[in-house]
Amino acid sequence: MRTRNTALALAAGAALLVPAPLSASAFGQRSETNGNSAQVRQSSPPRPEASRASRTHAEGSVSAAALLAKAAGPCKQVSRGKYRTDDGAAENIPVCAKRGAVLWTADMDIDCDGRPSTACNRRTDPLFQDTTAFQESNGRQLSSEYLPYIVVPGASSRWNHTKHGITGGSVAAVIHRDKVLYAVVGDTGPTDLIGEASYAAAKSLGISPDPRKGGTAAGVTYLVFDGPKASPIENHRAAVTRGDALARQFLSQN
Numbered sequence: 001m002r003t004r005n006t007a008l009a010l011a012a013g014a015a016l017l018v019p020a021p022l023s024a025s026a027f028g029q030r031s032e033t034n035g036n037s038a039q040v041r042q043s044s045p046p047r048p049e050a051s052r053a054s055r056t057h058a059e060g061s062v063s064a065a066a067l068l069a070k071a072a073g074p075c076k077q078v079s080r081g082k083y084r085t086d087d088g089a090a091e092n093i094p095v096c097a098k099r100g101a102v103l104w105t106a107d108m109d110i111d112c113d114g115r116p117s118t119a120c121n122r123r124t125d126p127l128f129q130d131t132t133a134f135q136e137s138n139g140r141q142l143s144s145e146y147l148p149y150i151v152v153p154g155a156s157s158r159w160n161h162t163k164h165g166i167t168g169g170s171v172a173a174v175i176h177r178d179k180v181l182y183a184v185v186g187d188t189g190p191t192d193l194i195g196e197a198s199y200a201a202a203k204s205l206g207i208s209p210d211p212r213k214g215g216t217a218a219g220v221t222y223l224v225f226d227g228p229k230a231s232p233i234e235n236h237r238a239a240v241t242r243g244d245a246l247a248r249q250f251l252s253q254n
Contacts, residue, residue: 106195134168149186
């Protein structure tokens with residue numbers, strides 16, 4: 001798991017002792033920092049299309065081996081620098097480009113941010129935030145516990161995902177061992193770190209989703225397509241349908 005900054009950890013611990021008021025920007029853009037602004041609230045029941053992903057381990061018609069074979073080979077680096085997987089780690093992860101997608105291979109840390117739920121709240125995750133960079137079609141924050149999504153680094157001079165047509169709702173094939181999961185881009189993170197996904201994404205891939213000590217140290221490939229987005233962003237079945245079509249297109253183009 002990512003090593004958290006000591007000052008942030010202490011601040012988060014203090015926040016647990018004194019309930020914080022609800023954020024006035026609960027439906028705004030997520031901050032790039034690991035702040036702590038929200039009081040735990042009971043979330044509404046998960047939607048069937050969102051929760052179904054947490055019970056499956058392989059999706060679509062394209063195998064992990066086929067996608068990895070096309071992703072392999074020389075890296076056409078599009079990031080101006082490389083990323084760390086954890087605070088204090090070496091900067092050794094480039095963002096590369098293939099026809100129709102960008103990709104990177106890194107670890108997976110757990111993003112438990114968004115709409116509070118049983119698994120994701122300030123008690124389960126000291127660095128919990130009640131906002132995500134992108135919201136559902138009805139304006140609510142995304143649910144990390146029920147919606148498979150990935151986190152892209154915040155836009156910077158190192159790499160700006162929007163210049164590659166990637167934003168909220170863009171579809172990614174997340175590959176771990178022999179499993180493929182289709183997820184949406186749902187949040188942004190620090191501008192120097194890469195390799196993070198939601199609680200639901202990790203659970204679907206058989207990775208521990210515990211926000212404190214879960215995740216995996218390596219071996220996850222994130223293949224983010226620059227084609228049409230999943231709509232609405234919160235409908236996982238839309239992501240699977242769109243992702244499977246884009247994955248087949250990726251195989252034919254590369």
